[in-house]
Amino acid sequence: MSSKLSSQKRFAKIFAAVSAFAFPFAARAQEAIEKLKGLGAKAGFSGEEDPRRVVGLIINSVLGLVGAILLGLLVYAGFTWMTAGGNESKVENARTTIRNCIIGLVIVLLAFSISQFIIRTVGGGQTVSV
Numbered sequence: 001m002s003s004k005l006s007s008q009k010r011f012a013k014i015f016a017a018v019s020a021f022a023f024p025f026a027a028r029a030q031e032a033i034e035k036l037k038g039l040g041a042k043a044g045f046s047g048e049e050d051p052r053r054v055v056g057l058i059i060n061s062v063l064g065l066v067g068a069i070l071l072g073l074l075v076y077a078g079f080t081w082m083t084a085g086g087n088e089s090k091v092e093n094a095r096t097t098i099r100n101c102i103i104g105l106v107i108v109l110l111a112f113s114i115s116q117f118i119i120r121t122v123g124g125g126q127t128v129s130v
Helices: 002-043 051-082 088-122
Strands: none
Touching: 002 051, 051 088
């Protein structure tokens, strides 16, 4: 019973940390949506936004959110390693988590750069900033 309770507490702490990292990105996504509503009229569109720009904003928001989650997991794994107290199984789990987070961050950065290249190529040289 106590291990179930401690795992629930650990899950609650991880969820709180991930939520703290994800909140700014959710706010930026909402801000981007609000900007899109008024951007069409300024650019001369008839109430509709350029689909390439909308897709770019969505991709950037999702990649930012995934990157924030991976960064939060990386910090959690480092904390686990530092507080392992010589327990080899905890250290090995932390090392595995850190390695997987770094691989994930590299993949997210590559996906971001590839998506920016494609958006610039298809969008006629315009970059999408969130």
